[in-house]
Amino acid sequence: MKSVVLYPGMGVGHLTPMVELAKVFLQHGVAVTVALIEPPTKSPDFSAVVARAAAANPSVTYHVLPPPPPPPPAAPAGSSSDDGSPAHPIFLMFEHLRAMNAPLRDFLGSLPAVDALVIDMFCSAALHVAAELKLPTYYFFASGAGDLAAFLYLSRLSMTDSFPELVGDDSILSLPGVPPLKAWDMPKEITNGTTGAKAILRALDRMPEADGILVNTFESLETRAVRALRDGLCVPDHSTPPVYCIGPLVSGGGGGKDHECLRWLDTQPDNSVVFLSFGSMGTFPKKQLEETAMGLEKSGQRFLWVVRSPREPDAKFGQPLPEPDLDALLPEGFLERTKDRGLVVKSWAPQVDVLRHGATGAFVTHCGWNSTLEGITAGLPLLCWPMYAEQGMNKVFIVEEMKLGVEMKGYNEDVVKAEEVETKVRWVLESKDGQALRKRVEEVKDRAMEALKEGGSSHAAFVEFLKDLAGIKKFS
Known part of the structure; x- marks a missing residue:
């Protein structure tokens, strides 16, 4: 039996897919x-x-690597500069991933047989380990083909003098395979020219060294981006490894069967509830929570809203949030006034189960790629409210390229106002245009399911990947 090791890097959003x-x-x-x-x-x-994944997938072996050796005294933790100033969190993440090479090498060397290593987009440091062990190495790109096309091209440009200088939020980037992107829709870590930007682009620049790239998308969803990747337009100075579109890979749900919100949804009419959820890292300040609450109340529509505590500005990466005090965070009397048509849950909800529930009619999302695919495969219109990382890019792809959602205006300003929340929620649940959008998403949902079936494009791509891997092993 063939055997592979998957190496998802850091963060729940990278582990889940x-x-x-x-x-x-x-x-x-x-x-x-x-x-x-x-x-x-x-x-x-x-x-x-990890506990939920292990319980749901007993045939998969999960191994937590031991921590890396401590850094030498000359490299104080949390500092990357001579003046001792704090390092960018992205820089610290890459430092940690590099330090994990030793535990990873020891673990891979202890296994009786490994046919391939599949690494996360940020785990380029592991290429050194794979080369030492003569292991075929593939990237798993958990975002879409549009993101991959843009990042590959930018990473190559960043190594030359041609990297564009993005001046102001309205600066336009024209990249192969994707619609024009404004500076404010790019990850801030890339547009601000910091150490974090260089670290990200340097990591992505190594992707063409891999034996192939598995992408969590399906061809008919992102035809233009996939074509640009396969035509070599995104890596003009190097051969592009094979790109395999094997998605949409989304959770089957079922992890929250007893959650109160599902029992509440059981009592609501079909397609009547707007679901608001912003990912494992998405938080808002109190002012934004208040505006959102006022907009939902004025809309008169049914809603299910996941509220997390605001993140403190000096919070460390991955630091858990306290349980939210809803009475303190939301407008006085809001919960009581809306109790007959709305439910606010603290911190977490079984998102896939909620999205696939018959009562859910629309999804207000931060446009993380996992959530985007979960919304599409549930057949729900997307109200796009990007917050960080590549989510602004995904918003452009969803609204302009795929035409499966609309933008929540003000997401890139100080606050999305109550009037915008009210207007968009009413529009998506009540208007003819909102119903037309739902129909389009339903059609794409059907195409997604077809791609995964035997003979579908994503199933065929995975079979092709396994054949290519067998060829590499045969001649290595």
Whole structure:
């Protein structure tokens, strides 16, 4: 039996789709081990996701790597500059990933057989380990083909004098395979020219060295981006490795059967509830929570809203949030006035189960790629409210390229106002245009399901990947 090791890097958003990838390997008769990095700051979110994944997938082996050796005294923790100033969190993440090479090498060397290493987009440091052990190495890109096309091209430009200078939020980037992108829709870490930007682009610049790239998308969703990647337009100075579109890989749900919100949804009419949820890292200040609450109340529509505590400005990466005090965070009397048509849940909800519930009619999302695919495969219109990382880019792709959602205006300003929340929620649930949008998403949902079936484009791509891997092993 063939055997692969998956290496998802750090963060729940990177682990979740890697778990779904593990299931696909199992379906094709390949043994899977997931090598996990525990966050430097202990996180109950991480522990809970690992526990749920292990319980739901007993055929997958999960191995938490031991912590790396301590850094030498000359490199104080949290500092990357001679003046001792704090390092950018992204820089610290890459430092930690580099330090994990030693535990990863020891673990891979202890296994009786490994046919391939599949690494997360940020785990380029692991290429050194794979080269030492002569292991075929593939990237798993958990975001979409549009993000991959843009980042590959930018990473190559960043190594030359041609990297564009983005001046002001309205600066336009024209990149192969994607619609024009404004500076404010790019990850801030890339547009601000910091150490973090260089670290991200340097990591992505190594992707063409891999034996292939698995992408969590399906061809008919992102035709233009996939074509640009395969035509070599995104890596003009290097051959592009094979790109395999094997998605959408999304959770099957079922993890929150007894959650109160599902029982509440059971009592609501079909397609009547707007669901608001902003990912494992998404938080808002009190002012934004108040505006959102006022907009939901004025809309008169049914809603299910996941509220998390605001994150303190000096909070460490991965630091858990306290349980939110809803009475303190939301307008006085809001919960009482809306109790007959709305439900606010603290911190977490079983998102996939909520999205697929018959009562859910629309999804207000931060446009993280996992959530985007979960919304599409549930057949729900997307109200796009990007917050960080590549989510602004995904918003452009969803609204302009895929035409599966609309933008929440003001997301890139100080606050999305109550009037905008009210207007968009009413529009998506009540208007003819909102119903037309729902129909379009339903059609794309059907195409997504077809792609995964035997003979579908994503199933065929995975079979092709396994054949290519067998060829590499045969001649290595």
